[in-house]
Amino acid sequence: MKIKNENDLLKYIQKTICTNSPNIIKSIGDDCAVLKINKNKCLVITTDTCLEGPHFTSDYLPNEIGYKSLATNLSDIAAMGCTPKYILMSLTLPKLENEWIKSFYKGVKKLVSKHKLTLIGGDTNRGPLNISIQVIGINKNKILYRNGARINDDIYVTGTLGSARAALMLAKTNKFKKEIKFFSKFLKMPQPRIEIGERISNIANSCIDISDGLMKDLRSILDSSKLGASIDLEKLPVHPLIRKIINPKKYYECILGGGEDYELCFTAPRKSRPTIQKISLATRIRITLIGKTTKENMSFLNNGRLQKFNFKGFDHFA
Amino acid sequence: MKIKNENDLLKYIQKTICTNSPNIIKSIGDDCAVLKINKNKCLVITTDTCLEGPHFTSDYLPNEIGYKSLATNLSDIAAMGCTPKYILMSLTLPKLENEWIKSFYKGVKKLVSKHKLTLIGGDTNRGPLNISIQVIGINKNKILYRNGARINDDIYVTGTLGSARAALMLAKTNKFKKEIKFFSKFLKMPQPRIEIGERISNIANSCIDISDGLMKDLRSILDSSKLGASIDLEKLPVHPLIRKIINPKKYYECILGGGEDYELCFTAPRKSRPTIQKISLATRIRITLIGKTTKENMSFLNNGRLQKFNFKGFDHFA
Numbered sequence: 001m002k003i004k005n006e007n008d009l010l011k012y013i014q015k016t017i018c019t020n021s022p023n024i025i026k027s028i029g030d031d032c033a034v035l036k037i038n039k040n041k042c043l044v045i046t047t048d049t050c051l052e053g054p055h056f057t058s059d060y061l062p063n064e065i066g067y068k069s070l071a072t073n074l075s076d077i078a079a080m081g082c083t084p085k086y087i088l089m090s091l092t093l094p095k096l097e098n099e100w101i102k103s104f105y106k107g108v109k110k111l112v113s114k115h116k117l118t119l120i121g122g123d124t125n126r127g128p129l130n131i132s133i134q135v136i137g138i139n140k141n142k143i144l145y146r147n148g149a150r151i152n153d154d155i156y157v158t159g160t161l162g163s164a165r166a167a168l169m170l171a172k173t174n175k176f177k178k179e180i181k182f183f184s185k186f187l188k189m190p191q192p193r194i195e196i197g198e199r200i201s202n203i204a205n206s207c208i209d210i211s212d213g214l215m216k217d218l219r220s221i222l223d224s225s226k227l228g229a230s231i232d233l234e235k236l237p238v239h240p241l242i243r244k245i246i247n248p249k250k251y252y253e254c255i256l257g258g259g260e261d262y263e264l265c266f267t268a269p270r271k272s273r274p275t276i277q278k279i280s281l282a283t284r285i286r287i288t289l290i291g292k293t294t295k296e297n298m299s300f301l302n303n304g305r306l307q308k309f310n311f312k313g314f315d316h317f318a
Numbered sequence: 319m320k321i322k323n324e325n326d327l328l329k330y331i332q333k334t335i336c337t338n339s340p341n342i343i344k345s346i347g348d349d350c351a352v353l354k355i356n357k358n359k360c361l362v363i364t365t366d367t368c369l370e371g372p373h374f375t376s377d378y379l380p381n382e383i384g385y386k387s388l389a390t391n392l393s394d395i396a397a398m399g400c401t402p403k404y405i406l407m408s409l410t411l412p413k414l415e416n417e418w419i420k421s422f423y424k425g426v427k428k429l430v431s432k433h434k435l436t437l438i439g440g441d442t443n444r445g446p447l448n449i450s451i452q453v454i455g456i457n458k459n460k461i462l463y464r465n466g467a468r469i470n471d472d473i474y475v476t477g478t479l480g481s482a483r484a485a486l487m488l489a490k491t492n493k494f495k496k497e498i499k500f501f502s503k504f505l506k507m508p509q510p511r512i513e514i515g516e517r518i519s520n521i522a523n524s525c526i527d528i529s530d531g532l533m534k535d536l537r538s539i540l541d542s543s544k545l546g547a548s549i550d551l552e553k554l555p556v557h558p559l560i561r562k563i564i565n566p567k568k569y570y571e572c573i574l575g576g577g578e579d580y581e582l583c584f585t586a587p588r589k590s591r592p593t594i595q596k597i598s599l600a601t602r603i604r605i606t607l608i609g610k611t612t613k614e615n616m617s618f619l620n621n622g623r624l625q626k627f628n629f630k631g632f633d634h635f636a
Contacts, residue, residue, distance in 0.1 A: 003416050006442055013437065016423050021436040024404070033438035035404065035454070037355045045438070047452060049408045051445040086342070086353065090367045090408075090450045098321050105334050118339040119331065120351035120363070123450075124324055127369040132408045132441075132450035134365060136353070 029224075030146055031076040031209060032137070042139050046076035050131040056188075062100045064188040066107030069131040072211065074111060074192035075262040079209040081144035081201025082137040084194065087112070088121040092130040115194060141201040144266070149206035149225035153267035153293040156276065158193050158285055160186075160237045161214055165258020166246055176245060183241075190262035196287070199279045200266055207266035212259040215309065221267065222298055231291035233302045256300075257311040267293055347542075348464055349394040349527060350455070360457050364394035368449040374506075380418045382506040384425030387449040390529065392429060392510035393580040397527040399462035399519025400455040402512065405430070406439040410448040433512060459519040462584065467524035467543035471585035471611045474594065476511050476603055478504075478555045479532055483576020484564055497563060508580035514605070517597045518584055525584035530577040533627070539585065540616055549609035551620045574618075575629040585611055 003009050010028065013019070019027040025042060026034035032044040050056060050069035060068070070087065077084040089108075093101075112119065117135075163186035170176045170183065197207065206225060208217045214236075222229055238255050246254050268276060273289075280287040291301075300307045321327050328346065331337070337345040343360060344352035350362040368374060368387035378386070388405065395402040407426075411419070430437065435453075481504035488494045488501060515525065524543060526535045532554075540547055556573050564572050586594060591607075598605040609619075618625045 003414055003419055005414070009414065009419070009442055012419070013423065013440075017427055017430055017437045018435070019437050021403075024436055024438055027436070027438045028440060033404075033406065035438070037359075037361075041355075043355075043361075045406065045454075047406045047408050047439055047450075048441050049410055049443050049448070049450065051410060051443055053445060054443060085339075086351075088351065088363065088365045088452065090365050092367055092369060092448060096321050096323070096327065101321055101327070101330070105331065109335055112335055117336070118342055118345070119335045119337050120342055120345045120353070121365055122331075122346060123366050124327055125367050125369055125372060127371060127448065128446040130367070130410060130445065130448045130450070132365075132367065132448075134406065134452050136363075 026145060031079040032082070034143055042143060044077060044080045044082045044137045044139065044143065045134065046073055047132065047134045048073045048076065052129055060188060062103035063107035065131070066104040067110055067189055069133055070108050070111045071190050071192050072262065073133045073135040074115065074194060075190070075209040075211065077135055077137040078193045078197035079144065079207050079264060080137070081142065081197045081204065081207060082139045083198055084115055084117055084135050084137040086118050086120045086136040088134040089119065090123040090132040092125045092127045094126070094129055139201070140198060144197070144201055144204055144207035146206055146208050146221050147224035149221050149227055149267040149293050150269070151227060151293055151295060152270070153205055154270055154273065154289050155218070155229060155231065155265065155267050155291045155293060156287050156289055157210070157214065157237060157263055157265050158196050158287050159261065159263040160239050160286070161210070161261055161263065162242055162255030162258050163239055164190065164260035165254045166242050169246060169250060169254060179241060179245060187260060190260065192262060193264045193285070195283050196264055196279065196285055199283065200268065200276070203272040203275055204266040204268045207264055210259070210261045210263045210265055213257045214265060215256045218265055219298060221265065222293070228294040228296040229291055229298050230294050231300050233300050233307060235288060235290045237286055237288040252309055253311045256309065344463060349397040352461055360461060362395060362398045362400045362455045362457065362461065363452065364391055365450065365452045366391045366394065370447055378506060380421035381425035383449070384422040385428055385507055387451055388426050388429045389508050389510050390580065391451045391453040392433065392512060393508070393527040393529065395453055395455040396511045396515035397462065397525050397582060398455070399460065399515045399522065399525060400457045401516055402433055402435055402453050402455045404436050404438045404454040406452040407437065408441040408450040410443045410445045412444070412447055457519070458516060462515070462519055462522055462525035464524055464526050464539050465542035467539050467545055467585040467611050468587070469545060469611055469613060470588070471523055472588055472591065472607050473536070473547060473549065473583065473585050473609045473611060474605050474607055475528070475532065475555060475581055475583050476514050476605050477579065477581040478557050478604070479528070479579055479581065480560055480573030480576050481557055482508065482578035483572045484560050487564060487568060487572055494563060497559060500559070505578060508578065510580060511582045511603070513601050514582055514597065514603055517601065518586065518594070521590040521593055522584040522586045525582055528577070528579045528581045528583055531575045532583060533574045536583055537616060539583065540611070546612040546614040547609055547616050548612050549618050551618050551625060553606060553608045555604055555606040570627055571629045574627065
């Protein structure tokens with residue numbers, strides 16, 4: 001087979017290397033691997049690498065790099081409805097620059113303290129900057145997968161969409177200094193939605209974190225659940241500034257095609273609406289109903305009229 | 319504090335970030351982290367990154383890179399006396415070159431098949447080549463640590479010492495083509511000593527894998543066990559070709575200071591000698607008694623006469 005993109009690579013690996021064994025409930029292909037350790041308990045394990053270019057740029061402060069590298073991993077644990085516990089860090093650094101290192105760990109520590117994590121292992125090397133982090137979590141309730149969505153499930157997203165991408169889009173202009181600063185917080189310091197993940201784990205049917213854009217990530221839920229969806233564009237939660245200042249031609253690319261929001265997209269049965277509203281109130285995090293799953297196709301409705309898009313989510317190699 | 323080398327960095331991390339919690343039996347500072355999952359069972363977890371430069375050079379074939387990246391991680395599991403089960407791989411690749419990728423996974427598969435491993439997760443990115451692998455293992459017997467050595471323990475090493483370093487030393491000359499080819503096998507395709515690790519786990523008191531040179535790695539056992547050692551230089555297992563062709567001035571640097579042999583160095587009580595001999599026979603792997611632990615100092619005896627050395631093991635940043 002010819003490997004042309006990340007998806008092909010994943011398929012090649014699954015075909016070539018053993019990816020299943022008795023205690024592995026979920027192997028490669030979801031946000032985390034799931035390892036059964038006894039009758040009711042599992043460990044969920046994820047690994048994510050952060051690099052200059054795709055994940056951060058030269059204008060990031062070291063503490064923002066440390067924070068974001070860990071946040072993106074924690075977001076994968078949140079997407080499984082689990083609680084992060086332990087982390088390992090493989091750091092490749094060009095040199096031992098004391099100021100850089102101390103600032104970097106300040107960013108890491110922010111999330112370690114907030115989520116009561118323990119750093120249990122790692123590795124340091126000299127070379128082009130590369131931060132590879134692993135997080136191990138545990139399930140308190142049910143574990144959420146991408147493939148659990150059922151027909152006529154409500155589809156929800158947390159927070160707002162497109163704010164991280166707006167920061168990137170605006171940075172290309174020479175205007176909007178104040179707005180860039182505002183949206184950069186979403187890009188550089190995303191909030192992993194651990195608490196929401198934990199609270200929805202017993203009521204949601206499926207979940208994913210939005211790292212590659214709602215279009216691509218929701219598609220992962222639908223493809224693996226063998227379903228379609230109907231999304232109401234006017235319901236998408238978007239910061240009002242985005243509608244004001246993003247080029248209207250790029251508006252939907254910003255909110256549907258833009259990754260790095262690290263919000264959760266999940267599906268749940270209609271009967272859970274009151275509980276989900278309570279969770280939103282208790283956590284003070286917006287949770288928005290944006291559509292529902294259908295038998296097939298993914299369609300976007302703009303005030304009832306079908307709208308088509310031709311952009312895709314992020315692929316490191318496409 | 320000022321961070322000048324890997325050791326300082328480790329101390330800085332331990333001081334700054336939480337590295338202990340109730341179910342963590344061993345945190346950063348050993349070959350693996352140890353996570354207790356029930357009364358008798360633990361998971362051992364390690365992560366190691368492979369880079370061009372410190373870990374492989376441009377003359378490595380992709381299948382050798384794949385093999386060695388995984389072998390070095392498996393060696394850490396062997397050093398704990400445990401059995402590797404699951405792996406995760408974070409791959410950063412400059413491009414999706416099909417031939418390279420397929421050869422790389424061929425090397426990975428060799429060890430995956432041999433040790434019946436399951437690949438359960440990973441991540442792919444585009445950037446300067448960086449292979450970060452994690453291995454999760456289980457204990458069948460006791461887990462071996464660096465800090466378990468007792469006074470008057472016998473000190474053993476598996477296989478031979480210095481063969482990997484000999485390949486590097488000879489490569490700098492323009493001679494010895496045949497010998498370079500011979501020693502390159504040790505450098506590029508080290509054998510993780512899983513079977514030995516498993517078999518000695520109930521009798522050894524401490525263990526480490528030799529990745530940075532016997533001098534530095536044995537020192538880790540001694541420092542963490544608060545002991546010294548007396549090593550008989552003439553007992554060190556060395557391939558006879560090394561004595562023949564390595565510059566005599568570099569001989570001990572080659573066998574004591576040279577890393578990447580990925581043999582095991584372990585200590586065990588005197589009473590275990592017959593069992594260890596049986597293990598060596600059963601596995602057909604040489605296990606050599608090279609000295610014993612003492613109250614303090616690390617001394618090297620050359621036919622009874624004290625010999626001093628002034629080289630150190632490998633440090634990525636020193």
